[in-house]
Amino acid sequence: METRDRLTHLRPNRTQRWLVRAALLSGEQAVEAWKHWRTTADLGRLDIASRQLLPLLYKNLLDHGVQDRMMGRLRGVYQATWAKNQQTFHAVAPLLRAFREAGIETMILKGAALILGQYGNPGLRTMLDFDFLVPAAKARKAVALLEARGWRPRKRCTEKSFLAHHAWSFEAENGHGLDLHWRLLPEFGHGHDDSVFWKAAVKTMVHDAPTLALGPTDQLFQTCVHGLGRDSVALFRMIADAQSVLTASSDALDWDRLAAHARKHHLALRLRAALTLLKELLNSPVPEPVLRELRSVPVSKFETREYGIVTRPFGVLGALPLVWTHYRRARTRRLGGQPGVRSFPEGLVGYIQGYWGIESKRHLPLYIVFKGFERPWRYLKTKLKPEG
Numbered sequence: 001m002e003t004r005d006r007l008t009h010l011r012p013n014r015t016q017r018w019l020v021r022a023a024l025l026s027g028e029q030a031v032e033a034w035k036h037w038r039t040t041a042d043l044g045r046l047d048i049a050s051r052q053l054l055p056l057l058y059k060n061l062l063d064h065g066v067q068d069r070m071m072g073r074l075r076g077v078y079q080a081t082w083a084k085n086q087q088t089f090h091a092v093a094p095l096l097r098a099f100r101e102a103g104i105e106t107m108i109l110k111g112a113a114l115i116l117g118q119y120g121n122p123g124l125r126t127m128l129d130f131d132f133l134v135p136a137a138k139a140r141k142a143v144a145l146l147e148a149r150g151w152r153p154r155k156r157c158t159e160k161s162f163l164a165h166h167a168w169s170f171e172a173e174n175g176h177g178l179d180l181h182w183r184l185l186p187e188f189g190h191g192h193d194d195s196v197f198w199k200a201a202v203k204t205m206v207h208d209a210p211t212l213a214l215g216p217t218d219q220l221f222q223t224c225v226h227g228l229g230r231d232s233v234a235l236f237r238m239i240a241d242a243q244s245v246l247t248a249s250s251d252a253l254d255w256d257r258l259a260a261h262a263r264k265h266h267l268a269l270r271l272r273a274a275l276t277l278l279k280e281l282l283n284s285p286v287p288e289p290v291l292r293e294l295r296s297v298p299v300s301k302f303e304t305r306e307y308g309i310v311t312r313p314f315g316v317l318g319a320l321p322l323v324w325t326h327y328r329r330a331r332t333r334r335l336g337g338q339p340g341v342r343s344f345p346e347g348l349v350g351y352i353q354g355y356w357g358i359e360s361k362r363h364l365p366l367y368i369v370f371k372g373f374e375r376p377w378r379y380l381k382t383k384l385k386p387e388g
Contacts, residue, residue: 092176
């Protein structure tokens with residue numbers, strides 16, 4: 001199967017599968033998985049992808065009455081996650097209130113939305129930064145408001161950046177980070193209309209700040225298609241997040257709407273891969289007719305090529321193939337884009353400028369050469385670095 005083969009390098013190994021099941025299943029299945037994982041587990045040498053599941057593992061074991069000397073260390077991870085996430089919520093709540101006062105609607109995304117919605121506990125999900133969405137028409141006003149309140153972009157944000165990117169990263173002086181989104185997904189090209197997601201959003205609160213979050217069906221859609229990334233860290237996070245939606249919001253899921261999103265945005269291949277993986281690993285409650293429908297959706301050569309690019313580590317060309325796929329979507333109405341990106345080659349040059357934040361086209365060749373040497377140099381440094 002195409003999707004299975006593409007994910008071979010990311011799929012959990014035997015030890016990781018036991019951890020995933022121990023953290024996310026319930027009853028005897030979870031306890032048995034824990035016993036298997038415990039025999040080989042070494043918290044000091046745990047990979048990053050597995051480490052992010054430890055808060056969920058702790059809570060699940062606690063709920064099942066498991067007693068083990070490892071529980072103390074797991075509790076420490078859980079408490080540290082809880083404290084860090086509470087600090088983040090405390091830092092961004094005034095910002096969300098400021099956006100509301102400025103007439104800019106906000107919708108929290110990813111970890112923040114899942115913690116307050118499906119997980120219902122700040123200690124269960126690690127969060128590298130805080131993600132939220134604003135209407136695309138107010139993206140520039142939102143950037144100005146962030147900068148006025150002391151948040152600085154992590155790299156230069158130019159006018160073309162709004163064309164080439166769906167989001168931008170900012171950092172405060174105290175080290176807190178956030179991603180400001182003006183389109184829900186990077187696959188949604190310039191001019192894409194996100195109104196269908198805004199209309200189905202649900203109300204929520206970050207401390208005392210009112211905001212919105214994606215409805216359960218849209219949450220599952222974004223989690224699956226965006227989380228199926230090029231490394232195991234993103235994949236494991238997707239598995240946990242999607243399972244939380246499937247278990248906590250099962251009665252509210254509209255499977256017809258989910259399949260319609262995949263068809264409309266030409267993301268059926270990615271959604272099918274994610275849901276199939278969940279079914280295989282956890283026997284998640286994904287209806288078989290939904291998987292059959294997704295398997296029946298015609299997939300173009302471009303979508304197959306794009307799927308390979310987003311699920312593989314960057315090669316010698318770095319992010320250029322990914323930029324090309326986003327540009328193709330942005331300039332092709334059939335793939336969800338709207339007019340606004342000039343046709344190849346001028347449009348692609350401007351798109352790359354916006355992606356890398358380069359002001360002048362004159363600097364682009366030099367920057368491409370630099371990026372071309374940067375990746376091999378990093379690889380050589382890791383190989384030449386003395387052990388110990």
